[in-house]
Amino acid sequence: MSRENRIDYGAVRSYFARPSDGNADCASYMAHAQDLPESAANDRFRKELETMQDWVAAVGPSSRVLDIGCGSGTWTELFAGRFASVIALEQSPPMLEAARARLAPYSNVELVNQDARDPLPPGPFGLVFVGGLCMYLSDSDATTLVRSVVERLADGGCVIFRESTIADGYERPQGAYQAIYRSVDVYRSLFREAGLPGVIVRRNQGYTRMEIAVELVELRRRRVPILPHTSPFLGALTWRLLRVSSPVSFGLLPRAFARLGVRWPRLQNHFFMLKKDDPQQSLTLEGSS
Ligand SMILES: C[S@@+](CC[C@H](N)C(=O)[O-])C[C@H]1O[C@@H](n2cnc3c(N)ncnc32)[C@H](O)[C@@H]1O
Incomplete structure (x- = not known):
């Protein structure tokens, strides 16, 4: 190499x-x-x-x-x-x-x-x-x-x-x-x-599902700094919302991004x-x- x-x-x-x-x-x-x-x-x-x-x-x-x-x-x-x-x-x-x-x-x-x-x-x-x-x-x-x-x-x-x-x-x-x-x-x-x-x-x-949650938490931290940076409650809420909407959040959405040529999660x-x-x-x- x-x-x-x-x-x-x-x-x-x-x-x-x-x-x-x-x-x-x-x-x-x-x-x-x-x-x-x-x-x-x-x-x-x-x-x-x-x-x-x-x-x-x-x-x-x-x-x-x-x-x-x-x-x-x-x-x-x-x-x-x-x-x-x-x-x-x-x-x-x-x-x-x-x-x-x-x-x-x-x-x-x-x-x-x-x-x-x-x-x-x-x-x-x-x-x-x-x-x-x-x-x-x-x-x-x-x-x-x-x-x-x-x-x-x-x-x-x-x-x-x-x-x-x-x-x-x-x-x-x-x-x-x-x-x-x-x-x-x-x-x-x-x-x-x-x-x-x-x-x-x-x-x-399995990693992709978790990484979607990771990237959403990072996005919230950047875009909504008024919310606490560290919050197990918000972390758990993010995961829960993704889980209940999993056909979309873990299925449809990443596939749609892929079709548009966008690698997500990165x-x-x-x-x-x-x-x-x-x-x-x-x-x-x-x-x-
Ligand atoms: C992402 S974690 C993965 C842990 C485990 N393999 C699993 O799948 O749950 C990476 C682990 O590698 C260990 N690690 C990193 N560099 C290492 C090294 N040079 N020698 C031994 N362990 C190392 C870290 O301490 C950490 O526990």
């Missing part, structure tokens, strides 16, 4: 070192900054699971799973209930604490306080999940991560990435919240760079599934939008 993108790792670390008001579940699903309720994060998770259900179902129950950047452990818990064992890595102590509380009933989970740039635990893993982590890594660190994940895959094993995406190229929010948003095509070339040309891409509709999110040693895969690409 010709372009190196840098990120302030200290800023990322500080951001996730203080998840909002102790609600690690909302912070893990990025619902916290706009005061959206936990039900918005849960809705997103349910829809995400629908999107990648068949990928997860294809993994053998006796598999070992690696969950990198596990946050408060939403996915770790799902994997713990379905597979032989899970190792979950997370750099943020409060996130890890929340994951520890959630996963207390499971004896087949190992939670590790670790930066994903440090050497990963040895494989083989039948499934590796990397949910919303590459967006906090530079291109070269993300490529290194993909390579070391692939080295640890069991024969026939797969890795699933879930990343926020923009229409073209790169975008980098600066300040307290730092990330690198990449287009689907940039991710494709990043996987190619790591030696994996074949990737199946699916749009994350920030989207995709799943990328890569399999080790699957020559067929490079031939079976699904739509990316």
Whole structure:
């Protein structure tokens, strides 16, 4: 990849070192900054699971799973209930604490306080999940991560990435919240760079629903500054209104914008599934939008 993108790792670390008001579940699903309720994060998770259900179902129950950047452990818990064992890595102590509380009933989970740039635990893993982590890594660190994940895959094993995406190229929010948003095509070339040309891409509709709420809250903050900037009540109200009008708000409206050539919500999110040693895969690409 010709372009190196840098990120302030200290800023990322500080951001996730203080998840909002102790609600690690909302912070893990990025619902916290706009005061959206936990039900918005849960809705997103349910829809995400629908999107990648068949990928997860294809993994053998006796598999070992690696969950990198596990946050408060939403996915770790799902994997713990379905597979032989899970190792979950997370750099943020409060996130890890929340994951520890959630996963207390499971004896087949190992939670590790670790930066994903440090050497990963040895494989083989039948499934590796990397949910919303590459967006906090530079291109070269993300490529290194993909390579070391692939080295640890069991024969026939797969890795699933879930990343926020923009229409073209790169975008980098600066300040307290730092990330690198990449287009689907940039991710494709990043996987190619790591030696994996074949990737199946699916749009994350669960993220889209939540992101519509995020963008509406941001709009209200800009346009109606007389209302309180931080308000769990207004966040919950926004989500509730969107939910009751969902055929329009989550269906008709985004489709109408798409027909007009307007990308809304602007920030989207995709799943990328890569399999080790699957020559067929490079031939079976699904739509990316
Ligand atoms: C958007 S959250 C997603 C959490 C989880 N994967 C999920 O789907 O609920 C991103 C997580 O990645 C963690 N993270 C960011 N950079 C990391 C790094 N270099 N090493 C390990 N974890 C990291 C953050 O602390 C945060 O918990």
